Amino acid sequence: QKEVEQNSGPLSVPEGAIASLNCTYSDRGSQSFFWYRQYSGKSPELIMFIYSNGDKEDGRFTAQLNKASQYVSLLIRDSQPSDSATYLCAVKVLTGGFKTIFGAGTRLFVKA
């Protein structure tokens, strides 16, 4: 089992729709959870982080965390073509030292 799993996609949504990206993780000791956006040929860019169970909203983005189910998600409201990118879920664990484990990413396409 991979430590952080994401659907590779691609996920295709029409402009203005809600895009839902999901991520599961295996280490119950995971402390912090992050969503990064990565455009082709560029480095990852932080979108949101979440530490506690529940929802966290920032503009058009909402991160949701459920530690009991080991599940974290990202909702993008009013999706725009500029949101088309790969979205990386990252989990910070303390097992064996400090390290951040990334999923393989989900490719999102927003159709105009």
Place this chain on the structure above:
Amino acid sequence: DAGVTQSPTHLIKTRGQQVTLRCSPISGHKSVSWYQQVLGQGPQFIFQYYEKEERGRGNFPDRFSARQFPNYSSELNVNALLLGDSALYLCASSQDREETQYFGPGTRLLVL
């Protein structure tokens, strides 16, 4: 404020050679982490350094080593390069070892 900087931006080496990659963190950030990202995958954690000491290590061979300097900049060294080392090498900095990380533009390494 300047973000994370990395040098060089691109590098071509041949098998068996050695390479040194450099990273300067955001001003005030004391932690630097290194990642390897191959095409189609998420970043894979290599090392985290905080206050010039190694705080975390990923599952990479001993050919990979790193260090952090008193000004918090860092170098990643890879010896005896293999074709499979061809990747984008990312550096990320954070204020301390548990804080949110911000990525530099990366160094693209090609091993021939």
